Amino acid sequence: MTATIAAALTGLGLIDSTSFGTLLIPIWLLLSPGRLQASRIVVYLATVAVCYFGVGVVLVLGADAALAAMRTGTASLPPVPLRIGQLILGLLVIAWSYRLEARAARQAGTPGKIQRWREKAMSGSGSSRGLVQLALLAVALEVATMLPYLAAVGLIVHADLGWQLTGSTLAAYCVVMILPALALAAARLAAHQRVDPILRRVNDWLTRNSAKTLGWTVGGIGIGISLNAVAVLILERP
Template identity: 70%
Template sequence: MTPGLALMLGGLALIDSTSFGTLLIPVWLLLTPGRLRAGRVAVYLGTVAAFYFCVGVLLTLGADAALLAARALVADVPATTLKIGQLALGVAVIAASYWLEARARRQEGEPGKVQRWRVKAMTGSGSTGALMSLALLAALLEVATMLPYLAAVGLIADADLGWQLSGVTIAGYCLVMTLPAIVLAVARLAAHRRVEPLLQKINDWLTRNTARVLGWTVGGIGIAITLNAVARLLLEP
């Protein structure tokens, strides 16, 4: 594990920590009136972290085989063609970021399972099973669009860390993903009245800007891929 890889993974994990499932729903739970039921927050965050850990392990197990197959497939492809393909991929990701943002904006305010389970979670009327279902639903809805997480899994697989270190790294990534919500939960327990205005501001900001953050995140990855392809086309022989 190099310092550069650790830094990149930490940055990607912090981006993922601001998503709908890892921060907005926990903030909803923390805004529940009255005494905070810390166990409910722990169940929710534990379920989200466990889900992403399992997905990361499964993806890493398949990534090695996929990388070997991809390398064998493109072994005879000219380097220039690969660079142009990377450029096209980057442009496609940028275009997808606008589509994802527009879709997220269209879905804002629509009633659905997440909104109904949110009410149960905030009022405490839902069971532990319902809370875990809420966590799994949020994670399932987001996992396909959480490109920072998928990119991180790709970096871990490509680094050839070995199974044990890869597992520890994925677990650490999932911990960092949930760390802001954990910090806010501890602060809510320690200083309810002083922290509640901050939680409300975070909730308001995330509610207004979730779609935009999704678009920026995906678009930023597309720009990075595109710029790298352009640099390779211009600078590499």
């Protein structure tokens, strides 16, 4: 492996480390009040890394050919009705975001079920199975948009490293993806007294503004789906 490829993989891994599942959810878990149980955040991050490693192995083994076959199958479908259906889906997601925001606003100021679950899971009083399920869900939601990871797998495949080096390179990439979250967890453990008040203030702010954040996030997904459908309909118009 050349230094250029290693540097490119490191850069892509650091980009992947800022995703929803590798950074945003870990930060949310670290914001749980009380003393942090290191094993709990490790369970979550290890599950994410193992899942991404598994996806990488499947891609290396030729899942890209299966995806190409799926694209060929969908190519036979009429494009206009397909995109109109996508547009309707996007509009429904946008409408759903308003409903979610309104419901979250009504519950503002009271600790919801998800906050109580987080406190139990991260304090050690609850089961770690929920953290594993959360990690699996996060990876599943990101599979369709993990462009840096797909690019990294492509670099690894074209480098023709052999099976052992390919596996170790994939594993190292997945470790790089979770390094920032591990560093944040270590900082919270090492400087609990100094960091915890700051995290509490951030947590309070997120709790007060969770309704808007939820609405913007889900609404943004719907807008992206809708705009993509409109753009394709315009470009493919005869």
